[in-house]
Amino acid sequence: EPEVTQTPSHQVTQMGQEVILRCVPISNHLYFYWYRQILGQKVEFLVSFYNNEISEKSEIFDDQFSVERPDGSNFTLKIRSTKLEDSAMYFCASSEVGSGNTIYFGEGSWLTVV
Amino acid sequence: QKEVEQDPGPLSVPEGAIVSLNCTYSNSAFQYFMWYRQYSRKGPELLMYTYSSGNKEDGRFTAQVDKSSKYISLFIRDSQPSDSATYLCAMTRRDDKIIFGKGTRLHILP
Numbered sequence: 068e069p070e071v072t073q074t075p076s077h078q079v080t081q082m083g084q085e086v087i088l089r090c091v092p093i094s095n096h097l098y099f100y101w102y103r104q105i106l107g108q109k110v111e112f113l114v115s116f117y118n119n120e121i122s123e124k125s126e127i128f129d130d131q132f133s134v135e136r137p138d139g140s141n142f143t144l145k146i147r148s149t150k151l152e153d154s155a156m157y158f159c160a161s162s163e164v165g166s167g168n169t170i171y172f173g174e175g176s177w178l179t180v181v
Numbered sequence: 182q183k184e185v186e187q188d189p190g191p192l193s194v195p196e197g198a199i200v201s202l203n204c205t206y207s208n209s210a211f212q213y214f215m216w217y218r219q220y221s222r223k224g225p226e227l228l229m230y231t232y233s234s235g236n237k238e239d240g241r242f243t244a245q246v247d248k249s250s251k252y253i254s255l256f257i258r259d260s261q262p263s264d265s266a267t268y269l270c271a272m273t274r275r276d277d278k279i280i281f282g283k284g285t286r287l288h289i290l291p
Contacts, residue, residue: 071224100278108283109269109281109282109283109284110225110269110271110281110284111281112278112279112280115278123277123278125278156222158224158225169215169227169230170227170279171227172217172224172225172226172227173224174223174224175222175223175224177222
């Protein structure tokens with residue numbers, strides 16, 4: 068069964084450092100998303116991406132965040148200067164059509180900022 | 182009022198019992214309703230997907246949507262210890278971001 072894969076599974080970084088989280092969406096999917104989940108809290112939408120551009124972003128997705136699809140398979144989330152409050156599980160997701168259809172999540176990348 | 186409300190639990194039930202999980206929401210524009218299962222430190226796994234009002238059954242799982250009451254439910258029949266997880270309700274309008282509930286932690290007691 069096709070799946071969304073994410074790397075790394077866990078990363079520890081110092082405050083102020085740049086982090087890149089990587090995702091390989093399901094191959095025939097066209098819409099890509101990043102969500103995050105702070106420990107014990109709800110899954111929160113960060114950004115959606117379609118046709119090589121951001122289609123929607125949340126208030127959380129400020130200038131410190133960026134997304135990129137550098138080639139035909141990878142989808143990345145970059146945090147330029149990490150803060151302690153960026154510590155969370157980051158989930159990549161993809162879907163065949165817009166969010167009205169089903170979206171599938173990866174296993175997540177656990178980011179710890181120290 | 183929060184957009185999506187879900188009792189965080191924990192909910193503990195004996196093995197074999199019927200489990201009922203629920204969410205309420207405030208945005209009448211939501212059309213697509215989903216239930217995800219999440220094991221600890223893992224990604225959400227799509228269980229059920231329903232468009233508009235009605236029921237949908239898949240094996241031991243039944244999803245119900247009542248748009249007039251803005252209320253959705255997930256029923257699990259013949260619950261198993263492996264069903265122990267956090268269950269997230271989620272909903273969206275067409276071509277819009279998905280909004281999640283906080284999740285209900287479910288424990289099935291052997």
